[in-house]
Amino acid sequence: MKSVLKWFIIIMTIIIFLYAFSSSYYSQNIDHLDYVIALGIDKLPNSDNLSVTFEFANLGSFSENSSSEQTEPIINTIIAPTIPNALTIMNAYIGKQLNLSHCKVIAFSEDFAKTGILDEVSFLTHNIQIRPTTNVVVTDCNAVDYLKHSTSSLEQVLTKYYDIFPTSSEYTGYTSNIPLGRFYENLLDINSGAVTILGSLVENADSKNENPSSSNSQNSDVSVPSKSNNTSKSSDTNNNSNKENESTKMDNKNTITKTIQNNKQDYQSFDPKSAISEGDRGAENMGLAVFKDDKYVGSLSTIETLCYSLLKDEVDNFVLTITSPFDEAEKVDIKVGDLSQLKTDIDISKDTPVINIKFNLTAEVINVLDNQNTPYDKTLEKLNFALKEYLTEEFKSYLYKTSREYNSDINEFYKIAKRKFITNSDFSNYDWANKYETAEFNIEFNEDIISTLIIRHEGDRV
């Protein structure tokens, strides 16, 4: 009898636990989940609502029967007052549970970022499914357009592209790997500025857009009306949201058909708002978006982003093109690599912080130079001087832009300044957040940056 009772209790306990844990198992079962690979967040004009776009992995592309051709991602949009609300509506709409653990990119539109995004970033950072290494992008177009144009036939799996593109910062310096966790920390810190990757549409993006929205039946813009505002006025809300929907579409169209300048500027100093790429992918990720507090305040060009990356010690090697010191019509390509750690010292003895930065760079000239008259060492000296002058000018321009124009310490110089203080209250009294605006910068380079070059003399030509 005792044995029967014992087994009865054991079996009952197992049944109770199976029942209790089945709901979690069921909801997190791989078959019952839809994996979001990117999120796009826009603010609707003249409304408090957000337009939250979900880009899903097309699981059909992973199956054995799938063709080798690229499959378009599935993009759905929800209009809701907050992101959690949008997630709930989306869960109801798709009938499966959203899973954000494979979300690689979170894109905010520039217009929305200008209004402050701390609440949204805070929610996303504390969401258990979203990883702190997810990249943050601010787009100069609508976030939904950016996501639609991020596809490319070069990449069969879009998640892989989202995974890999920030790593190009290591060998170009034209973008940076900005994980959500670090972005959130910087937003919270009053002394620090924050940056995100800057996403733009490339030339002919408008024609590319026709493909994902019209030709692919899987892609759909679904705008679900927000019922949280006033449920008793559901019909009005529906009408309003339909209008909002239409206005969003119009707005999208305007953004998509934006004019892209044909007379492109020098690629190193191009304005990030004017795309310089043209190709199969409709979106590019070059430059950075700068934040002060939690608001977007401006952008950085590619060369400014390179300066940022160099100061952050995030770039392994990069190529610069400078005007030849021998002939202004000629360009010299210089590959800078083997970068040693830079030294930064901050003088806080005066009311204005003085930031002294010393770089230790090594470079080589990629081109074969035509030079008949100047001896080798003189050529080297002139090139070194030209490179230093160019870099000093670019660095100073970048640093004064971050301090004077943006008042945003995106390179976290304040952390170096903190070394000079004994306690946090001493540092707070110094009021770095306001003094950074008046900071002075001194840039220094090692004596000989360029170590090798090849000179072609007249006699070498056949």
Next chain:
Amino acid sequence: MERKLGNFEVINSLIMMSIADIVLTSAGILIKEVNSASLLTSCLISILGIIITFIMCKLSKNFIGKDILNISEYLGGKFLKTIVGFGFVIYFILILALFLRQTSDAMQLIYYPLTHIIFIIALLSIATGIIASFGNNSIFKATSLIVPFLYTAIFLIFIGNTKNFNINNMFPIFGNGFNHSFIKGLTNIFTFSGLSYLFFFPSKLKKPEEITKIGLIFSILNGVYLIFCVADILFLFSDAMNHSQLPPLYISVRYIEFGTFFQRMDAAFIFLCVLGLISALNINLYFILEILKNITNLSDSKPLIFPCLLTSFGIALGLKQDSTLDFLENSLSKILFIVFTFVVPLIIFIGAIIKKKFKYTQ
């Protein structure tokens, strides 16, 4: 007759108790309290912990092979032994309940969002009860197997996060001020929570005369673990992530990516932590049962497993509000740790030594 424990098993068990506490709460609490000075404070805490352990072990050497209950019986008879025993039982049950609650909360948040917390706590309690019924052999052997992995994991986490570190987060060096960092900050010595169990081991050791050696190795390893944990969190995100419901060390693991192939280290870390936390729950329960057995003169402690687990289950379930949990973690457990790890043992040791010397002179 229970099997006597080797030095390796004892050291691992002591470290397990500290690791469970550091991973779940104390590393985060330390950084929240002393901010940028936390690395310096944890170094000082480690030195202090080693010194205190050494002194306590030296004092206990006067009573080789006797645990704190035997010594208190020697000092004040059965009455004192019962009071001290019950005091420790209450303290350990509270720790057991806290561990149960914190582990269940983390598991619910990460893996079982739709399962009611009551079932997760119950599952952990039942698992602890089943293991406890097998006796000390399974508990200490399993702990010895898990701890080396958990210990290695912290070094791997530290190395994996190196590229994300900002060493400047440790400045200003004195954080919120000298007093705040070093006087108030030293109360965080409760990161050496394994020390509370050290005084119950002498009667269970194969070589009780090596208690000083065990204590020193434990305190050094505990100190190193604490420093690496604090450094990892501090260099990675200072206190920005400390407001999260998740343990900061777990969040730091989520930052680790070894290329595109090894990206989800947190799953392996959680697996190790759950195994480790179940071991910690078992060690705790084992000592509760041993103390109760000792003070009630029961021949078998198995009938006590169910009531003890039910008590801690009830307390864990009652810790619904974050403010209550915060009070227990930040205030009460700190005070109880200092009382039951330093004050009570020190008074008993000194009293017993005086009594012993007095007897000899008579």
